[in-house]
Amino acid sequence: MKRITEQESAYQNLEHMPVADLLKSINNEDKTVPLAVEKALPAVEKLVKAVVEKMKAGGRLFYIGAGTSGRLGIVDASECPPTYGVPFDRVVGIIAGGDGAIRKAVEFAEDDETQAWKDLQEYAINDNDFLIGIAASGTTPYVIGGLKTANRHGILTGCIVCNQGSPVAAEAKFPVEVIVGPEFVTGSTRMKAGTAQKLVLNMISTTAMIQLGHVKGNKMVDMQLTNHKLVKRAVDMVREATGLDEQEAQQLLDRYGSVRKAISEYEHKD
Template identity: 75%
Template structure:
């Protein structure tokens, strides 16, 4: 396969550049990422539909990955409960090497092709669930092995990779290939590839949650009120939906615990 994420940077002599020049070149490369994502929209749509169908029937979404890719999956999964008010186990991020690898790299954890399925089994994974492998290179053994095992156990599988024709994509029933090309710093896939993966994860989880009814209009009506900023946001949302004054809206929100429940209480 042609691993473009490992090709030499289009720029050289980076250590001799001024900060302004470095930033301009990085920005120029970053501008190419959304265009690469756009080309993969049909693939993203197919995966999102498959995930939505499974989750409507009580299934869960699992992300598996190593290094930066694994961390991005963990981030997206961890943001779903506060954003959409869903249970913490609806979307689960698993990183090679365990949660400690979120902060500190675990050597060779990504090279174990059997460990991902073992990690997934800790969650009593079953054929109602979906497993999405995240790997910039598309070659990570941890992800390839996890997807193959998931397929053997009749699960829906997907992936997010940044090279074409990869083993990870071949193992996924719903592959998403966002070809981002050489990195500004050769091989540093936390940059363009990581940005592309984050964009796709945003699109996937957000579109799925909207389809599952976790957004009303354009508002996060089920968000967790976990800090003052979110309570203030929720109060404004209740005010807009109901026409109540701020004090009454705040009291109603406090009583019911979510924007949706507060607004619904007036309609029942």
């Protein structure tokens, strides 16, 4: 398989480039990423619709990956509870090598084709759930093995990769291929490939949460009120929806503990 993600950078002698030129060149490469994602939107749509169908029936969403790809899945999963008020086990991110690999690379963890399924078994994954493998190269054994075994157990699978015709995409029932081309630093897929994966993950989780009813209008009405900034945002949402002044909105929020409940109780009073 010819891996575009490993092809030579279009830029040479980087160590001799002025800082301004380095920054401009990286930025120029980054500008191409949203266009690559745009080309993959039909595939992303199919994936999201399948994810939403499973989640509406009570299923969970799992991400598996190694290195940057695994970390991106964990970031996306970990932001769903505070943003949308869903339980912490509704969207789950798993990285090859375990949680310690989030901060420090675990040697050869991604090369074990059997480990992902073992990791998923800790969550009792089943055919009500949906599994997405994330791998820029599309060749990560950890991800391939996880998808392959999930398929055998009747679990729907998808993927986000940055090479065409990869083994990971071949295993996924709903593959998403975002072809961003060679990296600025040859093979450094934490750059354009990582950005592309992050954009697609944003689309998947955000669209799923909207479809599941966790957004009203354009507001995060189920967000957790975990700091002063979010409490202020929540008060403003209640004010906007009810016409109450700030003090009244704060009292309503304090009484019911969430934007959704505060607005709902106000709308149905009397």
